[in-house]
Amino acid sequence: MSIFQIAVDGPSGSGKSTLAKGVAARLNIMYLDTGAMYRTCGLCAIKKGIDAKDEAQVNKMVEDLNIEVKFEDGIQHMILDGEDVTGQIRTPEVSVAASDVSAHPSIRRKMVDMQREIAKSQSFVLDGRDIASNVLPNAKYKFYVMAPSSVRAERRLAELNERGDFSQNYDEVLRDIEYRDHQDMTRAVSPLVQVPEAIVIDTSRQGIEETQDLLISYLNEA
Ligand code: DC
Secondary structure: OOOEEEEEEEOOOOOOHHHHHHHHHHHHEEEHHHHHHHHHHHHHHHHOOOOOOOOHHHHHHHHHOOEEEEOOOOEEEEEOOEEOOHHHOOOOHHHHHHHHHHOOOHHHHHHHHHHHHOOOOOOOEEEEEHHHHHHOOOOEEEEEEEHHHHHHHHHHHHHHHHHHOOOOHHHHHHHHHHHHHHHHHHHHOOOOOOOOEEEEEEEEEEEHHHHHHHHHHHHHHH
C-alpha cells in the first residue's frame, strides 16, 4: 500500500491531538504530535534558563539542541539530551514557553526538517499548526480542527486536573489559550492558518468517536 499523510492543524485545546491519535490507531498508521516537539524545545529553554522570547538566546540554544523523537510500540517519546522528558512537557509553564520558542525561525527550521524526515517512510497522521501550510503541503488529506475558546479552556482545565495539576483556574487557562492563539496565529513565520483546501471539523459538536467517524468518512470519500 502506498504511503500517505493526514495533516491535522488547529489551535490549542481544539481536540486535534485526541482526534489525530484516535484516527491513526483506527487506520493502524503512525501518529506524530509535532506540538510535543516544540514543547520539548520550550522545556529545554526553561531548563537552561533561556528566555524563550529572545531570538539571539534561542538561536544559540538551537546550535546544540539535542532532541530526538522515539517511537516505542507506536507511542511517541520525546528525548532531550538523552533524557525521556515525555512526562514533563504538559505543564502550563511549558505550554507558554513552547508557544514563545516556536515563533523563532531557527527552531522551526530544525523541527520541520525532523518532521519531514520522520513522516517520509511510513503513513502518518501529523498534528500541529503548520502541517498543511508548510511541513507537508502535498499531504493527501488536510483537516482544520477547531472549537470555541471557552470549550477548549474547559477541556484543558479538565486535562490538567486529571493529571493532578490544580495550578490554574478556568480564567487563567482561558487567558493562556487566548495568549497562545494570538501568538500562534500572528507570528511572522508559519502562523496557524486554515489552508483553503482543508476540511473544517468542529469538535464541540459531537463526541470523540463521532468526530473520528466524521474524519474517516472524508478519507473514504476522497
Ligand atoms: O499542540 P500543542 O499545544 O502541544 O503545541 C504547543 C505549541 O507549539 C503551540 O503553542 C504552538 C507550537 N506549535 C507550532 O508552532 N507548530 C506546530 N506544528 C505544533 C505546535
